[in-house]
Amino acid sequence: MVMRYSFGGDEHLFVECSEEMSLEAFFTSLSVTNGIREAKIKGVTEICPANASFQVRFDPDVIHPDDLLKEVKAVAEVAAGGEPVISTRIVEIPVFYDDPWTHETLMRFRERHQDPGSTDLEYAAQINGYSSVASFIKAHSGSPWFVSMVGFVSGLPFMYQMVERQRQIEVPKYLRPRTDTPRLTVGHGGCFGCIYSVRGAGGYQMFGITPMPIYDPTQKTGHLKDFMVFFRPGDIVKFKPVDRDGYARAVEAVDKGDFSPPIRPVKFDLREFQSDIDGYNARLEGVLDGH
Structure with a gap:
């Protein structure tokens, strides 16, 4: 290189x-x-x-x-x-896919979208060759993501899907950016996933929302008391789909100061990953499960 x-x-x-x-x-x-x-x-x-x-x-x-x-x-x-090895951490992040808040937002901006007759999830599933939104969500949450950069706005992670190039989800950004995006929206643009750390303008496709705060300048949130920004370059993220009740329980835990995301230290070896991507990802997920 x-x-x-x-x-x-x-x-x-x-x-x-x-x-x-x-x-x-x-x-x-x-x-x-x-x-x-x-x-x-x-x-x-x-x-x-x-x-x-x-x-x-x-x-x-x-x-x-x-x-x-x-x-x-x-x-x-x-x-x-x-040696292509780093010491990092893997974190599990709950996601309420196809939630009502990002859905309401995306419907307000359909004239700025490539396919006004569909939702962002339906469009992403279709252009990536998935037969349904459910199978697309399974692919999105089925493999870990590598945080390659944190920035653009405070605390926002750019994430790269840890699968072979031909299996990576790719979706273009909106034709024209929205003037609104809900805080903690899980989005995607090009080959990158992200989580919107604050409410504001945005152009990435919106897939869902997480209850987990990732940026808190007051540092009052339990897992952000040491530093206001959660993510670091090199972090590995595993999304966990949750339903409306699971999302509500997590929000309540955040409000009470009881929310604590599963985080485990790991060593990431690029060569081992490249030699057996699915097997390596399974071992990473096993670390979260305590295996």
Whole structure:
């Protein structure tokens, strides 16, 4: 994988890991940025991994741009020759698919959609070759997702489905963005899934909603007391379908401060994953089940 380096203004180094989105590109970005963080390069003030690239902010009064470039290239060379393994965590997130709130919203914006006569789920199922919404939901929730980037708005995760390329769900964004999206909507655009951390405009297809808060600037939510943003690049997500009652129970638990998402530490090995994707995913899910 050939990296391309360029400077953005006086304080930023931008590095493109690949021209295409892939788990390998995400893994490279994450490995190199982790290496830069561990190297504690003098003058680096911020490190931002993205889907197939990353950016480093630095203080040019502390480190010369050419010296920073040399340091980052050295870290990237070491990361490229290292074992493709990271220590991360897997989390189970409940999702109420085809819920009334995203349904009401999507119906308000059908004139902005590719197929005004269907719902977002029906459209996504149809263009991905699924015979029904139920079979599409099974595919969406049936494999884990890798968090490749957190951002755009505070706390929003971009997630890449951990299956072979030909099995990945792909859905275009709305023709024109909506002016409204419910908070905690589970959406999808292109090859990326996401969870809308706040209410606002958006263009991703809407599949459902989760009761689990992922962003709390007040840090009053139980699982967000240590940090206001839940997700980190490298997290692995497993969606768990719930019905209306299951959603309501989870919301009540959140309100009472009793909600605690299942989270387990795992080591993710890219080569083992690539050698047996379904088997590896099953083992990851077994960690959540305590197996």
